[in-house]
Amino acid sequence: MNIKIEKLIKQFAKLPRVGTRAATRIVIGLLQDKTGRAESLANALMDAAQSIHPCPICGMLTDADKCEYCADISRKNGQLCIVRDLSDVLVLEKSGVFHGRYHVLGGNLSGVNGITPDDLNIANIADRINDENIEEIIFALPNTVEGKTTQQYIISSINNPNVSFSELASGVPLGGDLDYIDDGTLTLAFGGRKKL
Amino acid sequence: MNIKIEKLIKQFAKLPRVGTRAATRIVIGLLQDKTGRAESLANALMDAAQSIHPCPICGMLTDADKCEYCADISRKNGQLCIVRDLSDVLVLEKSGVFHGRYHVLGGNLSGVNGITPDDLNIANIADRINDENIEEIIFALPNTVEGKTTQQYIISSINNPNVSFSELASGVPLGGDLDYIDDGTLTLAFGGRKKL
Numbered sequence: 001m002n003i004k005i006e007k008l009i010k011q012f013a014k015l016p017r018v019g020t021r022a023a024t025r026i027v028i029g030l031l032q033d034k035t036g037r038a039e040s041l042a043n044a045l046m047d048a049a050q051s052i053h054p055c056p057i058c059g060m061l062t063d064a065d066k067c068e069y070c071a072d073i074s075r076k077n078g079q080l081c082i083v084r085d086l087s088d089v090l091v092l093e094k095s096g097v098f099h100g101r102y103h104v105l106g107g108n109l110s111g112v113n114g115i116t117p118d119d120l121n122i123a124n125i126a127d128r129i130n131d132e133n134i135e136e137i138i139f140a141l142p143n144t145v146e147g148k149t150t151q152q153y154i155i156s157s158i159n160n161p162n163v164s165f166s167e168l169a170s171g172v173p174l175g176g177d178l179d180y181i182d183d184g185t186l187t188l189a190f191g192g193r194k195k196l
Numbered sequence: 197m198n199i200k201i202e203k204l205i206k207q208f209a210k211l212p213r214v215g216t217r218a219a220t221r222i223v224i225g226l227l228q229d230k231t232g233r234a235e236s237l238a239n240a241l242m243d244a245a246q247s248i249h250p251c252p253i254c255g256m257l258t259d260a261d262k263c264e265y266c267a268d269i270s271r272k273n274g275q276l277c278i279v280r281d282l283s284d285v286l287v288l289e290k291s292g293v294f295h296g297r298y299h300v301l302g303g304n305l306s307g308v309n310g311i312t313p314d315d316l317n318i319a320n321i322a323d324r325i326n327d328e329n330i331e332e333i334i335f336a337l338p339n340t341v342e343g344k345t346t347q348q349y350i351i352s353s354i355n356n357p358n359v360s361f362s363e364l365a366s367g368v369p370l371g372g373d374l375d376y377i378d379d380g381t382l383t384l385a386f387g388g389r390k391k392l
Contacts, residue, residue: 001264001286001289002248002256002257002258002259002263002264004240004243004244004247004248004259005244005248005257007240008240008241008244011233011236011237011240012237014233015222015225015226016218016221016222016225017214017218017221017222018213018214018218018222022212022213022214024283024286025212025213025283026211026212026213026214027244028257028281028282028283029211029212030211030241030245031244031245031248031257032250032257032282032302036245037207037210038241038242038244038245039242039245039246040207041207041208041241042238042239042241042242042245043238043242044200044203044204044207045204045226045234045237045238045241046234046235046238046239046242047200048200048201048204048223048227048234049226049227049232049234049235049238050235051200052198052200052201052227054228060198061198061201061224061227061228062198063198063200067198068197068198085224086224086228087220087221087224090197090220093197106228
């Protein structure tokens, strides 16, 4: 195989959810395409790589001074939803369940992986509480040990009596069959059972 | 979501075996990477798109005058293996089963998809037979109606008594359990049974 093509396949194969087989198909498909898809993808990628940067306020990616969520004056101030990743914002936006402000940590604290508070976008949460009159912080972090540790760390680092904290409810998913639900979730669902 | 990022995700999502979900992960991963992977992928892709072209002899992709298979003087002349796609060459090379020359058609004849002989890299096979003293043409096309039609078309278009034709054997794959083999393959395997 041509060395240039091989190198390109290796680069594609390193992308998440793409293996060598898929990368080979992708690269051959792109290079055989006569409509210029390869050039146009290369241009779009280079353009994005050079202009996209994290939003200085919330950590979302943007090519402007602020991301569209921080810039949108129609969004409700006062509520701050803390998520782990960018993609969590996309999921929440798609569901339309939340209309406040977001804050993307960029990860969770993890002793195993050596991720400390300095590695995460935590430091400016306190500033945001003051600047944006945040009254409620909603944690939408993964329901894992790391997620809960991170949540606990943030709560303990914010000494502000005007701020209340909440987290997403745990329990049986909508349409969830009890047969398929793990013991941990069941325990949480029992513990948090609602009176009817 | 930022429009530039959305456009990039859409372009990635159009690649084979990549859907919107995987494309989102890929794009976010690339843009959040601080080691410059996005730029380096964009550069490699642009470089390949501008320098890679089909080999004028066999149809493989190359950035030189001839592909490495046509340029390799250690490869056996006299045998020409006709395949549908580039990726078939890679599979055959990986197996190490063939050491002659390749010819990539770029598809198979198909009435349904409107693919005619003019769309395929068929015209110069006759020239190669003369130029390279081809004595045997080995068809390694898919074992489908389209593959067999294409094969038949090429055989009938080459009126050269010095050339013999062969095709890959059909039958039960190595380690193939009869339980899992379709009727068509079984019929071929019975018809082509070997005396012991």
